[in-house]
Amino acid sequence: MTDMAASCTSCGECVRPCSFLQQQGTPLSIAQQGATDRNLLAAYGCSLCGLCDAVCPESLSPSGMLRAMRSEAADRGLVDLKAYAPWLNYEKMGASPFFRRDLIPPGCTIVFFPGCSLPGTRPDAVLELFKRLRLMEPAIGLVLDCCGKISHDLGLTDRFTALFGRLSQRLRHKGITRILTACPGCSKIMRNYGEGLDVTSAYEVLAAGTLPTPPASPLNVVTIHDPCPARFDPAQQTAVRQLVQSCGYQIEELPSHGTTTRCCGQGGMVEGCVPGTIKQETRLIAAEAAGRPVISSCASCSDSLTTATAAGHVVDLLINKTDFPAKPVSSARRWLNRLKLRFARIL
Numbered sequence: 001m002t003d004m005a006a007s008c009t010s011c012g013e014c015v016r017p018c019s020f021l022q023q024q025g026t027p028l029s030i031a032q033q034g035a036t037d038r039n040l041l042a043a044y045g046c047s048l049c050g051l052c053d054a055v056c057p058e059s060l061s062p063s064g065m066l067r068a069m070r071s072e073a074a075d076r077g078l079v080d081l082k083a084y085a086p087w088l089n090y091e092k093m094g095a096s097p098f099f100r101r102d103l104i105p106p107g108c109t110i111v112f113f114p115g116c117s118l119p120g121t122r123p124d125a126v127l128e129l130f131k132r133l134r135l136m137e138p139a140i141g142l143v144l145d146c147c148g149k150i151s152h153d154l155g156l157t158d159r160f161t162a163l164f165g166r167l168s169q170r171l172r173h174k175g176i177t178r179i180l181t182a183c184p185g186c187s188k189i190m191r192n193y194g195e196g197l198d199v200t201s202a203y204e205v206l207a208a209g210t211l212p213t214p215p216a217s218p219l220n221v222v223t224i225h226d227p228c229p230a231r232f233d234p235a236q237q238t239a240v241r242q243l244v245q246s247c248g249y250q251i252e253e254l255p256s257h258g259t260t261t262r263c264c265g266q267g268g269m270v271e272g273c274v275p276g277t278i279k280q281e282t283r284l285i286a287a288e289a290a291g292r293p294v295i296s297s298c299a300s301c302s303d304s305l306t307t308a309t310a311a312g313h314v315v316d317l318l319i320n321k322t323d324f325p326a327k328p329v330s331s332a333r334r335w336l337n338r339l340k341l342r343f344a345r346i347l
């Protein structure tokens with residue numbers, strides 16, 4: 001807050017695209033209000049999407065300040081965690097032995113880590129991705145677990161540190177040095193906190209392999225929704241586009257893409273304190289898509305966008321699945337899908 005109070009010029013560049021800042025004022029005015037209980041709690045209305053960081057001419061990080069405010073609010077015991085129980089239970093169950101799995105062959109130093117949402121919504125695609133990655137990295141293993149992003153974003157530092165610390169220590173203990181991720185949220189968490197671990201998006205690895213030549217006439221025109229955790233990850237963004245094109249699709253970019261992509265509404269669990277956020281944000285992205293199917297590399301984004309427009313995941317195209325889901329995958333189905341992967345015969 002001190003840095004923001006000293007450096008923000010209140011130019012308003014970050015306010016223009018952000019409904020949260022339009023209500024709360026510039027990062028300077030938020031910082032000047034100080035660490036009052038009310039001001040700290042207001043940070044839970046920010047999705048931590050990072051769009052403000054991307055557009056700030058002073059290279060400031062309002063999202064970093066707001067994340068720190070969440071942590072302070074949580075440390076002071078100000079947050080009513082009941083509002084976030086669905087997310088916290090989801091994280092707790094996903095990191096439990098019921099759903100965790102390590103398939104690490106002897107001598108393995110590299111694993112595929114698909115995260116939570118992709119296994120919950122597309123278990124068959126996870127197996128197919130793993131199969132393709134094994135063709136390129138024969139000694140690769142598979143780890144099913146949760147990276148703790150929910151606790152991280154809610155500012156629950158101790159809980160996040162325990163969850164992520166246990167995961168990263170286990171991987172290191174088993175000799176893992178490289179992780180291929182399918183979830184942009186996991187990628188960001190692991191890059192920021194997984195000291196000594198080389199983290200690469202699985203899409204980059206797949207795109208670096210031999211891709212089929214796209215047909216002369218594209219099957220369809222699609223748009224790409226870049227997930228906000230991959231906002232500053234041009235390599236991942238490029239790889240996803242290469243994969244989509246290799247499946248025979250023509251891409252028309254959304255006005256908000258790359259570093260200026262919009263949050264799908266799931267970011268920061270804002271829905272827990274501002275119900276209707278997902279509906280509002282997905283409608284904005286659907287309006288930009290103007291009827292063209294929206295493809296994302298984040299299963300949570302794809303699931304949210306399904307409520308507003310035709311939306312799928314890049315892995316849907318990779319497995320030739322073009323009938324995009326008509327509605328989000330139910331909670332019960334997600335757990336069944338994850339159990340299916342937990343006990344699937346794989347290696």
Ligand code: SF4
Nearest residue numbers: 018046047049050052
């Ligand atoms: S992180 Fe996103 S929601 Fe939060 S202030 Fe920045 S642009 Fe707005």
Ligand code: SF4
Nearest residue numbers: 008009011012014056
């Ligand atoms: S864009 Fe940067 S300088 Fe301008 S109001 Fe936002 S944080 Fe302040």
